[in-house]
Amino acid sequence: MIQLYHVHKRYPNGSEALVDVTLRVREGEFVFLTGPSGAGKSTLLRLLLVMERATDGQILIGGRNIHVLRDSSIPFLRRNIGIVFQDFRLVPRRNVFDNVAIALEILGLPRREIERRVNQLLEGLRLLHRATALPGDLSGGEQQRVAIARALVNEPAILLADEPTGNLDPELAAEIMGLLTDINRHGTTVVVATHDIHLIERYGLRTLALHRGRLADDRPRQPRPVVDLPSARVSQPVALASSPLSSQAVVDPSPDGPVAVAADDFDEGGDA
Amino acid sequence: MKRGPHLRYVLRQAWLLVGASPWLTAVSALTIALALTLVGLFAMVQFNASRLLRELGQSLTVQVYLKDGTPPPVAAQVEQRVRGRDGVRAVRALSREQDRARNRKLLDPELLQGLDEAAIPGQPVLEVEIEAELASRGDVEALVAWTKTLHGVESVEDVAFGAEKLRLLFAGVEIARTIGFVLSIVLLASAMFFVFSTIRLSVFSRRDEIDILGLVGATPTFIRIPFLVEGVLQGLCGAVLATLLLGGLHLELRGLVRDVYMLNVPWSLLPPGMVVWLFVGGPAVGLVASGLSVGRYLRT
Ligand SMILES: Nc1ncnc2c1ncn2[C@@H]1O[C@H](COP(=O)(O)OP(=O)(O)O)[C@@H](O)[C@H]1O
Ligand SMILES: [Mg+2]
Numbered sequence: 001m002i003q004l005y006h007v008h009k010r011y012p013n014g015s016e017a018l019v020d021v022t023l024r025v026r027e028g029e030f031v032f033l034t035g036p037s038g039a040g041k042s043t044l045l046r047l048l049l050v051m052e053r054a055t056d057g058q059i060l061i062g063g064r065n066i067h068v069l070r071d072s073s074i075p076f077l078r079r080n081i082g083i084v085f086q087d088f089r090l091v092p093r094r095n096v097f098d099n100v101a102i103a104l105e106i107l108g109l110p111r112r113e114i115e116r117r118v119n120q121l122l123e124g125l126r127l128l129h130r131a132t133a134l135p136g137d138l139s140g141g142e143q144q145r146v147a148i149a150r151a152l153v154n155e156p157a158i159l160l161a162d163e164p165t166g167n168l169d170p171e172l173a174a175e176i177m178g179l180l181t182d183i184n185r186h187g188t189t190v191v192v193a194t195h196d197i198h199l200i201e202r203y204g205l206r207t208l209a210l211h212r213g214r215l216a217d218d219r220p221r222q223p224r225p226v227v228d229l230p231s232a233r234v235s236q237p238v239a240l241a242s243s244p245l246s247s248q249a250v251v252d253p254s255p256d257g258p259v260a261v262a263a264d265d266f267d268e269g270g271d272a
Numbered sequence: 273m274k275r276g277p278h279l280r281y282v283l284r285q286a287w288l289l290v291g292a293s294p295w296l297t298a299v300s301a302l303t304i305a306l307a308l309t310l311v312g313l314f315a316m317v318q319f320n321a322s323r324l325l326r327e328l329g330q331s332l333t334v335q336v337y338l339k340d341g342t343p344p345p346v347a348a349q350v351e352q353r354v355r356g357r358d359g360v361r362a363v364r365a366l367s368r369e370q371d372r373a374r375n376r377k378l379l380d381p382e383l384l385q386g387l388d389e390a391a392i393p394g395q396p397v398l399e400v401e402i403e404a405e406l407a408s409r410g411d412v413e414a415l416v417a418w419t420k421t422l423h424g425v426e427s428v429e430d431v432a433f434g435a436e437k438l439r440l441l442f443a444g445v446e447i448a449r450t451i452g453f454v455l456s457i458v459l460l461a462s463a464m465f466f467v468f469s470t471i472r473l474s475v476f477s478r479r480d481e482i483d484i485l486g487l488v489g490a491t492p493t494f495i496r497i498p499f500l501v502e503g504v505l506q507g508l509c510g511a512v513l514a515t516l517l518l519g520g521l522h523l524e525l526r527g528l529v530r531d532v533y534m535l536n537v538p539w540s541l542l543p544p545g546m547v548v549w550l551f552v553g554g555p556a557v558g559l560v561a562s563g564l565s566v567g568r569y570l571r572t
Contacts (some may be wrong), residue, residue, distance in 0.1 A: 049487065051487065072491075075486070075489045075490060075491045075492075076489065077489075078486075078487065078488060078489035079488075079489035083487065083488075085487075089480075089483075089484050089487070090484075091480070091481045091484055092480070093288070093292075093481070094481075102484075102485065102488055102490075103488050103489070105277060105278070105281050106277075106485070106488065106489050106490045106491075106494060108277065108278065111278065111280065150488065151488075154489075
């Protein structure tokens with residue numbers, strides 16, 4: 001579903017955010033992208049969304065080389081990728097319903113269909129009673145769920161989440177993780193960037209570790225998770241059959257050999 | 273699956289943009305209204321000047337003076353020739369005495385006291401009532417050219433129809449038209465600049481929103497349309513205001529013309545279709561200005 005070949009990213013200011021990164025994520029996989037603050041996690045997600053272009057190397061999403069994607073095609077790629085930003089990026093002037101509806105308005109769905117789908121999703125995320133609230137009046141956990149709802153409502157093939165538990169207390173973090181794993185169980189490929197090593201330890205899912213822009217470790221999914229995944233709270237399945245990318249995934253499960261990295265290399269300090 | 277945004281969505285977003293800065297919108301709409309009103313006034317002046325000239329052309333009188341003592345058969349020949357022109361409605365032949373009698377009426381009675389009858393100017397003349405198209409200065413010149421051909425005819429002494437006055441009138445109308453045109457361009461350009469600026473502010477105030485829409489897969493068109501509609505709405509408000517202003521001015525002017533000049537004023541002094549033009553022009557100004565602004569400041 002996602003393939004990177006020798007991807008480099010150097011920002012104009014000269015900082016080397018990604019260095020020779022090669023990796024594959026299969027369709028339907030759940031992957032943690034980890035590494036200390038500044039390792040390049042957010043940069044990698046930004047490259048997938050073509051918010052930035054790679055300096056070098058190739059990136060394939062659903063078999064399509066986004067390195068050669070025309071600017072006019074970018075919106076259509078983005079419709080297949082839901083993203084949950086670290087700072088949520090909700091539109092402050094639009095209420096919860098409208099924020100989530102954006103992703104469907106863009107597709108030009110009929111109003112009734114939009115209302116049906118948004119309300120259904122909000123209900124599943126226990127946000128329906130907040131539908132008319134503005135983002136500024138929501139708690140951090142609520143904002144996070146609205147951001148997730150917006151990323152999911154158009155049933156994308158891929159869900160990217162940047163530090164989705166970063167600002168939340170452990171209980172809320174567990175709830176969000178439960179949500180993400182449930183979405184994944186319904187077929188969506190999920191990539192979660194986090195520097196929270198404890199979170200990763202708890203779930204035992206496949207983990208890609210970045211270190212100073214290099215892929216330092218690729219730890220496969222542990223046979224048994226350390227803890228049971230929290231039960232799903234999405235009342236309706238997030239169906240992905242209609243998603244255009246899911247049908248054309250070109251994937252090979254075996255990643256390149258891992259390079260060991262010591263756990264103390266991760267700092268858990270504040271991330272940008 | 274449809275691509276474009278729904279009308280309802282677009283209108284709602286545009287309305288929110290308008291509502292976010294009602295004062296700027298009001299100023300924008302007012303500038304457009306003022307520009308349209310003044311342009312409308314220029315159009316009104318032009319329209320009525322042209323109409324007046326055309327009416328003038330409907331009843332021109334050309335005096336063809338004949339030499340004293342022109343024998344009747346020659347006069348009849350000249351008359352025949354004059355009648356040959358298109359638009360000649362009537363030709364009246366006046367004898368020297370008839371012309372003198374006419375002139376006497378025009379002269380100051382005191383001046384006539386004790387004046388010898390022969391001292392009053394009088395000359396055989398053909399009074400030609402002519403209907404001529406007077407749409408441009410060229411039409412006056414065509415008439416002049418025709419009178420010149422009469423000059424060459426035997427026993428015609430002079431031909432007069434007030435060509436100088438007509439020329440002056442047309443020159444005045446043309447100057448007014450040029451000034452009006454230049455001022456209209458300037459006014460419309462400044463109105464556009466106002467809209468351009470308000471839309472720029474609008475775009476800047478929505479930077480975050482624009483970015484977010486792009487990140488969730490909105491096309492540039494989808495993002496831009498509400499801003500364009502905002503510009504069109506400003507133009508529409510301007511058109512409504514201009515219509516009210518011009519309507520009021522028109523009523524005033526019509527009353528003035530009727531009372532002061534005792535003229536039988538036609539029902540409307542306004543060019544036909546003026547309101548339609550206002551309602552096309554206002555939104556068009558808004559659309560062009562917001563299009564330029566969005567093209568420049570909304571890069572996605
Ligand atoms: N827009 C940017 N311009 C310049 N340098 C950047 C930019 N974004 C990130 N960086 C740099 O790239 C490196 C990786 O950053 P980032 O991808 O945000 O890491 P992470 O998300 O893992 O904390 C850091 O050194 C950071 O300073
Ligand atoms: Mg980051």
